[in-house]
Amino acid sequence: MIKIAELISGPEIAKDIKAEVAEEVSEIVRLKGVRPGLTVILVGDDPASKVYVRNKQLGCEQVGFKSEAIRMDENVSTEDLLKKIDHLNYDINVHGILVQLPLPPQVDKNRVLESIFPEKDVDGFHPMSMGKLVAQQDCLVPATPSGIIEMLKRKDIKIQGKEAVIVGRSVIVGRPMALLLINESATVTVCHTKTRDMGAHTRNAEILIVSAGRPNLIGGDMVSEGTVVIDVGINRISKDQADPEILKWRKDDFETKGATLIGDVNFLEVEPKASYITPVPGGVGPMTIAMLLKNTLKATKMQLGLKL
Numbered sequence: 668m669i670k671i672a673e674l675i676s677g678p679e680i681a682k683d684i685k686a687e688v689a690e691e692v693s694e695i696v697r698l699k700g701v702r703p704g705l706t707v708i709l710v711g712d713d714p715a716s717k718v719y720v721r722n723k724q725l726g727c728e729q730v731g732f733k734s735e736a737i738r739m740d741e742n743v744s745t746e747d748l749l750k751k752i753d754h755l756n757y758d759i760n761v762h763g764i765l766v767q768l769p770l771p772p773q774v775d776k777n778r779v780l781e782s783i784f785p786e787k788d789v790d791g792f793h794p795m796s797m798g799k800l801v802a803q804q805d806c807l808v809p810a811t812p813s814g815i816i817e818m819l820k821r822k823d824i825k826i827q828g829k830e831a832v833i834v835g836r837s838v839i840v841g842r843p844m845a846l847l848l849i850n851e852s853a854t855v856t857v858c859h860t861k862t863r864d865m866g867a868h869t870r871n872a873e874i875l876i877v878s879a880g881r882p883n884l885i886g887g888d889m890v891s892e893g894t895v896v897i898d899v900g901i902n903r904i905s906k907d908q909a910d911p912e913i914l915k916w917r918k919d920d921f922e923t924k925g926a927t928l929i930g931d932v933n934f935l936e937v938e939p940k941a942s943y944i945t946p947v948p949g950g951v952g953p954m955t956i957a958m959l960l961k962n963t964l965k966a967t968k969m970q971l972g973l974k975l
């Protein structure tokens with residue numbers, strides 16, 4: 668018998684979370700007459716960022732939030748961006764502020780992120796939010812790693828005492844992921860580009876979270892039987908970049924779109940060994956938006972003095 672890993676469906680879990688958020692939104696509107704509002708600032712014309720922002724706005728519509736996207740010119744100065752954020756900081760109809768990354772090089776990203784009031788920092792990227800996460804205090808937590816914890820919990824996957832290995836040490840995913848897993852009492856290892864013998868670590872993982880931004884980085888020989896595999900990577904592969912296996916597997920995508928999306932995990936090799944695995948697409952991606960909406964709800968409740 669061929670063993671097949673159970674797929675963890677991001678869209679399904681994200682739908683449940685959005686339904687829960689929508690229910691609470693109705694309650695807040697009924698009780699307080701206030702509709703949660705999220706404002707997203709998009710600088711420049713990066714096509715991927717435009718898609719992300721559009722999806723965030725669609726998510727807002729689905730749960731009954733007010734949403735606004737502010738477009739700013741590619742050549743905007745840090746000062747102009749700070750002025751805009753300051754205005755939003757004091758706008759009582761705006762409960763969450765998000766500046767879509769990456770920002771163009773002339774903009775001082777750290778000054779921008781630090782200018783958002785921590786109580787409106789729904790991305791959780793403000794040093795105050797990050798510091799509270801380290802200090803194990805209640806705060807707004809970056810959406811992708813908190814979405815991963817949510818996926819594991821909703822699939823009843825035990826975290827406590829498990830060997831959890833993270834590949835990637837980014838500020839947005841790897842680092843907060845490590846802290847959240849420590850809070851859940853996992854034993855955590857963080858691998859990165861300078862790690863010697865990455866396979867020795869990943870083979871030891873009972874929960875493996877990969878966020879490296881490198882297609883097919885994790886092959887079948889790097890994973891042990893029964894591992895829970897969470898693939899955070901989203902890599903666009905065009906027809907001329909694809910190897911024959913991917914060409915065959917994603918034939919329809921290449922014919923209709925000329926490209927496909929794959930993760931950092933070699934799914935065809937790893938899936939037969941894993942106990943659970945998130946596909947790409949259809950895995951972690953939709954969870955990020957669901958958790959952003961959940962953060963915006965939490966921020967709104969904090970600002971209105973409602974019990975969490």
Ligand code: GUN
Nearest residue numbers: 765766767768769790810
């Ligand atoms: N760019 C890529 N991912 C993210 C994210 O989670 N938040 C923001 N603001 N920008 C991003």
